[in-house]
Amino acid sequence: MEDLRSAMEEHMELMADLVQKLSSELRSGIRPAYENFMGFFHAINWKEPWLMCLLGFHVFLLIVTILSRKNTNFLLSLFLLALLGVYFAESLNKFLGGNWKEFATQNYFDPSGLFLSVVWSGPLLIIAIIILINTLFSMCYLIVRWKRAELRHRAKLARNKQD
Template sequence: MHESFIETKSITSYWQFLRMINWYEPWLIGLCGFHAICLLIIVVTRGYHNIQILLFVGLLLCIYCAEYINQLAAEKWQLFAEDQYFDSRGMFISTVLSFPVIINCCVIVGIWLYESIYLLKICVKRLKKARIEQHKKTENDDKKKTE
């Protein structure tokens, strides 16, 4: 067994697993920066639906490819990491890639729901205004007929 491998029997909880990760490795800092930049782009482009759709699909493709990324990273980890984190079950890749991407996708969906509710309120107000105007018009017509 390689000296940098972590004995899986020594990990008893998810929090212990997170503590065993060296979060100061440059590629992990870059990955965290990628997630932060994605979140910033999501918030900044909240009014641009086409950009958000492309971002949403791109993020979902990252999740879809996570298994392939995990396999490739498990084979080539010496090129970019100090330790071998990439397990066959995908716990590490799910933690550092898939989970934050899912959070970003949930933020996009939340923005879309908020905008839908806002547009629905505008439509309801317009319908109410149109009904009030129609009601006033019929009252005016009735008054003219009685005169």
């Protein structure tokens, strides 16, 4: 019995150490990520005309997505176009990286494509996710309508059979 108790105490001490290490890593892990994000955010001149147009484009696309939430065919086309925009982001990054002097004050387009992923692909993926969630809700609503119609039809057949 004593061996069991000592084994349990060792296990509990080990678990407490693991939890303490995990919590200290989480506390220190959020701060550097926040500092990196703030450094990224402050390194960009958000008042450049092309960036303002790009952000306006994403806001416009989001508004169009929300306003056309009941038009499934249009949303499907918009969904595919958004995913195509993400697909071609690497080519776009290379093209813009080679021609940045014509429209920007500094070269934002690094070879890894981080900047373009944040300002181009990220918003497009968020819009695509919104469209996907809307489509799933629409499909659920359609299934419920279909099932109700089926139950009404069966009830009508059962009444006709009884008469």
